[in-house]
């Protein structure tokens with residue numbers, strides 16, 4: 001076992017002790033704007049603070065809480081991360097993907113990565129969920145250490161995307177571009193994103209998705225477009241707008257997530 005896998009196993013063991021749930025089946029990471037959707041997933045069997053587990057840091061962003069919930073949903077044990085560590089916090093890529101590796105060590109075979117992001121298509125009004133079909137990682141780094149040449153050809157599971165569209169046939173797809181942040185993009189950077197084929201911009205998800213694939217998990221990525229990307233609307237971007245769009249979309253996101261979770 002590698003050092004990072006060992007730390008994840010330690011976290012998973014502590015998680016099992018604290019929750020009383022020996023194995024989890026499916027993990028969800030809730031991004032900006034997704035927190036209000038958590039209650040639709042069901043009653044919490046247990047709730048632990050990330051700081052009680054080896055390898056986790058305290059939460060840093062408004063609208064993210066440093067909590068992990070174990071939820072019994074049908075015949076599945078869900079492991080829900082109500083926060084994530086962002087790359088821009090400067091705690092290193094290992095910290096960013098530690099929850100993903102912990103979920104894998106806890107038994108999860110699939111992970112749902114959600115985020116709030118900017119959208120490049122004007123038809124995506126704030127509050128529109130979009131399935132991630134592929135990504136472009138502009139962080140110039142990888143969570144993988146050493147010569148492990150992981151294939152990412154089908155990183156975002158076509159099977160899970162199809163399943164989402166069975167729940168909601170109106171769901172569109174996009175290519176998510178991760179910038180390091182924490183600043184938003186310039187209009188010129190958004191023009192570049194358009195040129196390279198991106199349609200969603202954010203500050204998370206791609207490194208986690210890579211780590212999930214490395215760990216052998218099936219990946220579903222869903223973005224909640226909370227704002228038009230910089231320079232498209234003529235308005236400046238702000239974090240409150242993001243949280244507001246999340247609140248407004250909470251019922252739809254909760255319904256979507258719970259129905260998708262049922263079918264995974």
Ligand code: 8IG
Nearest residue numbers: 116117118201202203226242
């Ligand atoms: I919410 O427009 C949210 N997160 N990089 N750009 C980037 N991250 C975001 C944005 C955005 N909106």
